[in-house]
Amino acid sequence: MSLAKAFFDVGLFTNQRSAQQRFWAERVGLPFDHTLKLGGGVLQHRYNAGKAVLKLNDARDPLPMPAHSPIRELLVAVEGMRERQSLQDPDGNRITLLPAGTDGIEGLAVRLQVTHLETSQQFYSKVLGCELIAAGVLSCGQATLLLEQSEPQANDEQEELAAVGLRYLTLQVFDCDEAYAEALSNGARGVREPVTLGTTARIAFIRDPDGVWIELSERASVTGKPVA
Numbered sequence: 001m002s003l004a005k006a007f008f009d010v011g012l013f014t015n016q017r018s019a020q021q022r023f024w025a026e027r028v029g030l031p032f033d034h035t036l037k038l039g040g041g042v043l044q045h046r047y048n049a050g051k052a053v054l055k056l057n058d059a060r061d062p063l064p065m066p067a068h069s070p071i072r073e074l075l076v077a078v079e080g081m082r083e084r085q086s087l088q089d090p091d092g093n094r095i096t097l098l099p100a101g102t103d104g105i106e107g108l109a110v111r112l113q114v115t116h117l118e119t120s121q122q123f124y125s126k127v128l129g130c131e132l133i134a135a136g137v138l139s140c141g142q143a144t145l146l147l148e149q150s151e152p153q154a155n156d157e158q159e160e161l162a163a164v165g166l167r168y169l170t171l172q173v174f175d176c177d178e179a180y181a182e183a184l185s186n187g188a189r190g191v192r193e194p195v196t197l198g199t200t201a202r203i204a205f206i207r208d209p210d211g212v213w214i215e216l217s218e219r220a221s222v223t224g225k226p227v228a
Contacts, residue, residue, distance in 0.1 A: 001129040001179055004222050005172035006141030007107045010074055011044075011055040011215070012093065012166045015063055019090035020056055021045060027087065028076060028097065030054055036200070042162070049076055050100070052107030052143065055170070063164045070210040071166040072148065073111035077102065093166050105144050110169065113150035114210050120147050123208055127186045128171065140171070161205070161213050168205075168213035176218035180204040183216065202227050 014020045024030050030047035038044050041060030046053050054076075074093065077100040085097040100106055114120040117136060124130040124145060130138040136147040161167055173179040176194045183206050184190050191213070192205035201219040208214060220227050 001127070001171070001182060002174055003129075003141050003171060004174045004218075005051065007050065007052040007143045008140055009053040009055055009170040009172075010071075010108050010110060010166065011057055011168045011170060012091075013042075013057045013059055013063055013162050013164060014091055015059055015164070016090045017043075017045075017056075017058040020058070023089050024054060024056060028095070029078065030076070038197075050079075050107035053170075054108065057162070057167075059162060063162060064160075066159060066163040066165060066167075068211065069165050070112050070114070070208075070212045071110050071169075072113045074166055075105055075109040075111065075144075075146075077105050077107055077109070091164055103144070104139075107143060109144040109146060110166070111146040111148055112208075112210065112212060114147050115150065116209070117147055117149045119209050123187070127183050127188045127206075128214070159211070168215055170215040170217050172222045173216050173218055174223055176202040176204055176216050179216045179218075180206070196227055199227055 024047050025032055030049055033046040033048050036044040043058045045056040073096060075096045078097050079100045081097060081099045087095045089095055121132055124138050125132055130140045132138055138145040180194055188206040191207050194202055194204040196202045201217050203215055203217045206214050
């Protein structure tokens, strides 16, 4: 899969807008970029983590708690930091701050709990074109995915994207329709077909074997071409 940006973005949902905004701006120190209206009472507040983006989706209506959260930890590479710090955000998400470049990590990285390590490695290698660096460690462009073997968990295939916590990864691609078709042809499960969001982006969603939502985004500001 051809990526338009070498780093993936990470999206979370919350009902605690003010507390989360203070956490990411003041405690973590990520610079705020801008806010998007996503519709359905959801505002997306975007924070820059190097070339990656932390997408804080602020929901007006009460969000459910997910039955299972495969994204177990978000790692944030911070320029100038000397020591690793383990934190929890206002919703209890595990956040680790670490000096930029630690273990090759820049921007954002995620630790995923997976039921079958080999199956997940094959998914991310074959479907998304990630490179296997070591057992459980893959590079996605210049970003890092960490896979951690866990006990089998309930994977509700009907569970909606909008739920409290770390919910999805976003890959910026040059052509959303082409990337979505390619992912499906390589065995991915499509959950939302491509749609256009005004003049901003064209997006689609697939899910990995453990239920992680993965957004394929053709964003005009990244690709440099108008959204079809």
